[in-house]
C-alpha cells in the first residue's frame with residue numbers, strides 16, 4: 173500500500189490492502205481497490221457503497237486514463253478516498269485534484285513547496301468538475 | 315474580436331509565472347530534461363534542429379493589429395527578425411533562447427496571447443475559416459463557438475494527457491476552407507429547418523501516416539450541448555484510444571477500429587450521462603462572446619466600384635480577393651509566397667506593415683490562413699488600390715492565391731528535427747520554374763511535407779510532395795488528386811520517388827499533362843479526376 | 857569516427873564536443889571512440905549540454921563531416937537562409953550539406 177504524501181481528507185485512512193478490480197467483485201469484504209489504466213472504472217459502480225479507498229495507478233505519467241477513471245467515480249457519487257499513485261509529478265497534481273483525487277502517493281516524493289504552489293497556481297478554472305469549484309462562466313453570469 | 319476579461323487575463327498571467335518557475339527549476343538543475351520536456355511542450359517550446367522553437371497560438375487564426383505588432387516585436391527582440399506562419403494558423407519562431415522564453419510569454423500575455431497547448435498530447439489550438447465574419451456564404455460566424463471551445467479546452471483537467479495530440483476545427487459554410495474533415499473533430503455549424511443553429515460533428519479525420527477523412531457521427535447537436543458532446547467524444551477517446559503504439563494513437567484509428575457506428579454508440583451513451591453533469595456553459599456565455607464578434611461599423615452604401623486600369627492590380631484583385639458579405643467591402647489575402655520565397659515566412663518589418671494596414675483598412679483585424687497566408691478580412695474597395703501599392707512595395711503583393719506558386723510547405727529538414735528531407739528548397743524551385751505559367755495553369759494547390767507527419771498537408775494537395783529518406787539521401791514522392799473541403803479526397807502516390815531536381819521536373823510534367831488534356835473550365839483536380847492516374851504515370855515514368 | 861552533438865541548454869545553440877568543451881563549430885569535433893555514453897551522461901548531468909547524442913562522421917580534408925545530412929544541416933544552419941548560417945559569406949557553403 174502506497175502511503176499518501178498529501179491527503180485532503182479528515183477521515184481515518186483505510187488500512188486494508190487494495191485489491192484488483194477483477195478480484196474485487198468476489199471479495200465481498202474488501203473496502204479498497206486499485207485501478208490500473210486498462211481497467212473500466214464503471215465496473216465498480218455497483219459496489220460504491222462499500223468502497224472506502226480507490227487507488228488509481230499511473231505507471232507512466234503520460235498515460236492519462238486515470239483522470240477519466242477518477243471523474244467517472246466522482247460523477248457516480250463516490251465519496252471515499254481517491255488516491256493517485258505511481259508516476260505522479262508535481263505539474264500534474266492540480267489536474268488530478270480537479271478530477272476528484274484527494275490523496276497523492278507519488279513514487280518519488282514531491283518537493284512540498286513546489287506541490288503547494290502547484291495546487292494554488294490558478295485562482296479560477298474554465299471547466300466545472302465534481303470538485304465543486306465554480307467555472308469562470310458561472311462567475312461571469314452569477 | 316474577443317477581448318479577455320480579468321479571468322482570461324489572470325489565467326494566462328498565472329501560466330507565465332508557472333512556466334517561469336519551471337524554466338528556473340530546469341536551469342538550476344532541480345528537474346531533468348525528461349521531466350521538463352512535457353512542460354515546455356505544453357507551452358509550445360520545442361527543441362528543434364538548430365535551437366529552441368516557440369509556437370505561438372493564434373486562436374482560430376484571428377489577430378488584432380496590436381497582437382500582430384507584438385509578433386513583429388518578438389521577432390526582432392528575441393529571434394532573428396522573422397517568423398514562420400504555419401498550416402495550423404499559428405506562428406513559429408526558430409531561434410528562441412530558453413532563458414528568454416518566460417519573458418516572451420509575458421510579452422504575449424500583455425496582448426492577450428499565449429502558447430498554451432500548442433504542443434503535447436492535449437487539445438490543441440482550434441482552427442477555423444479564415445474568412446469567418448466576412449464570408450458571404452457563412453451560416454453564422456464560427457469564431458464565438460471556437461472561442462467557447464478554446465476556453466473549455468484550456469487546462470482541461472481530464473484531457474491533458476490524451477493518447478496523442480488532438481486538433482479541432484470549426485466552420486460554418488458548405489465551402490470548407492479549413493480542411494475540417496481532416497481534423498480529430500471537425501465541427502460544421504448548420505441551421506435546421508426551424509432556423510436553429512446546431513453542430514454537425516465529424517470525428518476521426520487526420521493526415522500523418524494513416525490519412526483519413528472524418529465521418530459525420532452526428533449531423534445536428536443542439537448548440538447548447540456542443541461542449542458536452544465534445545467532452546463525450548474526448549472521454550471515449552481518452553479511455554479507449556490506443557496507447558501501445560504512437561502511430562496508432564490518434565482518434566482516427568480508434569474510430570476506424572471500432573467502426574463509426576460503435577464509436578458513435580459509445581459517444582452517445584457517454585453524452586447521455588454527461589448531460590446530467592451540468593458541464594455546458596449557458597447560452598448567456600455564448601451570447602457574451604458573440605457580442606464581441608459583432609460586425610465592425612461598416613460604412614453603409616460604400617461603393618462597389620474598382621478602378622481596374624492598372625493590370626497588375628486587376629490581376630491581384632481577381633486572384634487574391636474574395637467576395638465580402640458587406641457591399642463595398644472585400645476580403646484580401648496577402649500572399650506570403652513571393653516567387654522563389656520561403657512559404658509562410660514574414661520579416662518583422664512585413665509583420666508590422668500588415669499590422670498597420672489592418673489598423674487603417676481592416677477594422678484592426680487580420681487572419682492567419684492554414685495555407686500560410688495572411689488575410690485582411692474587411693477592406694473597403696475604395697481603399698484597395700492604395701493598400702495593394704503598399705503591399706507590393708513590401709514584397710507582399712504577389713497575385714497567386716491558390717495558384718501553383720501558393721505552395722504550402724512545412725519547415726522540413728532546414729529547421730525540423732523530425733524531417734527526412736527539405737521542403738522549402740523544393741517549393742522555391744517549383745515556384746521559380748512554374749510561376750510564369752501561373753495564370754495558364756489556374757487553381758492548383760501544391761503541398762509539401764518533409765516527412766510522414768504531414769504538417770505540409772501533402773495528402774490534401776492537388777499535387778502533394780512527401781520527402782523521404784532513401785539511404786541517407788533526400789528523396790521525394792509525388793501524390794496526385796488530394797483535396798480538402800466538401801469533396802475531401804486523399805492524394806495517391808504516382809510511383810517511385812525523385813531527387814530534388816527530378817521532383818521539380820515531375821511537377822512540371824504533371825502540369826503539362828493537365829494543360830494538354832483539360833476540357834473547358836476544368837481545374838487540374840477536375841482533369842485528374844476525369845482521366846485518372848494513368849496518363850500522368852505515362853508522362854512521368856513512361 | 858563517432859562525434860557528439862547537442863544543444864546549449866540556455867541558448868539552444870547547436871554544439872559539438874571538442875574533447876574539452878562544447879564548440880559551435882563541427883570542425884572542432886573530436887572522435888570519442890566508445891566513450892560516447894560516459895561523456896554524454898557526465899555533460900548532460902552538469903547541464904553543459906542538452907539533448908546530446910552521438911553520430912557517425914568522417915574526417916575529410918576540409919574537416920569533420922557528419923555522415924547524415926541532418927547533422928550537416930545542424931552544423932551549418934538552414935540552407936534556405938544562408939545569411940543565418942555559420943558561413944554567411946560563403947555562397948558555396950550550402951553544397952557541403954548535400
Ligand code: SF4
Nearest residue numbers: 724730733764765769
Ligand atoms: S511534416 Fe515532418 S518535416 Fe515537416 S514540419 Fe512536420 S514533422 Fe517536420
